[in-house]
Amino acid sequence: VIMAHSVDEYGFKRADDFDEEMYQEFRSYYFPVLARRLRKWEKIKDRISSVGKSSLKYYVRKGIPYSIRPRAWFVVSGCIERRDLNSDLYTQFLKGPFQEDMKESIRIDIPRTFPDNIFFQRPEDGHLLPLYNVLLAFGSSTPEIGYCQGLNYVAAVLLLITKSEDTTFWLLYYLVNDCLPDYYGKQMKGLLIDMAVLTDLVKSRIPAVGHHIEDMGVDWGLIATKWFLCLFIEVLPFETVLRIWDCLFLEGDKILFRVSLTIIKLLEKDLLEASNAGEIVDCFKKFFICKTVLNCHQFMKAIFKIPGSLSRAEIRKLREKHS
Structure with a gap:
């Protein structure tokens, strides 16, 4: 509608x-x-x-x-079985106790979450309180992480789609603890390792770009940290993000590498013409509002074609190398 x-x-x-x-x-x-x-x-x-x-x-x-989509995400991720085993878990975690500094961090970040979305503008008619609740309960369920920036965006998208605090809690728990382990902890170790893995994959699959970026002293972490941490939210058009998440819930984090490699490959010519970090960042900015990524259906076909075969074993091996 x-x-x-x-x-x-x-x-x-x-x-x-x-x-x-x-x-x-x-x-x-x-x-x-x-x-x-x-x-x-x-x-x-x-x-x-x-x-x-x-x-x-x-x-x-x-x-x-x-x-x-709400039902499909819940089923293909395996969250439905978990919830059936612990049906009132969300309610339990929502009772606390909560660390005061975590509550404060969440309070500060809530108004900054999608200020251009009508559902996150006025407390009385939207998702602001549900978002606060979900982030509190999640922090209580995973005290070693508590709350960190980026989680507000992921939880907000889940709420927009599922319209349910309980479902959002379970999907967020799955993404953070199973799908993207160590992305959101204090050290963000998993994320740093995956930036090194992406660097290796670019060097082996798109070598000209890999070497060109390296020669300029640009770190892939500078470019792709937000891609992985926010799962392409506010990077790609929203419908395209949802299509990526469809696959993420079924196939896991491998999808993030497929999407990243596809973007880089499609931009190969432009990236090779860039002569400094600013121009590289501009290349990506321009690309993210173009027809190629807006047409999510064609873009999703591309992510399964352009990078070629990408096995879980290959990613696991590269992660071990950088651990």
């Missing part, structure tokens, strides 16, 4: 320089795709967990329809 011309279907205000023509062109292509996907998903939505692995992967990679 599009509420008003100036706001998209997820509640985000359109930027002043919003390209209406490009968006309408994308919509006229993508809406028939969504209608087809919905017809297919309608047949399996009540038995997702019994669909064979390769069929499910096929379905998920082609996109989960908006109305089915």
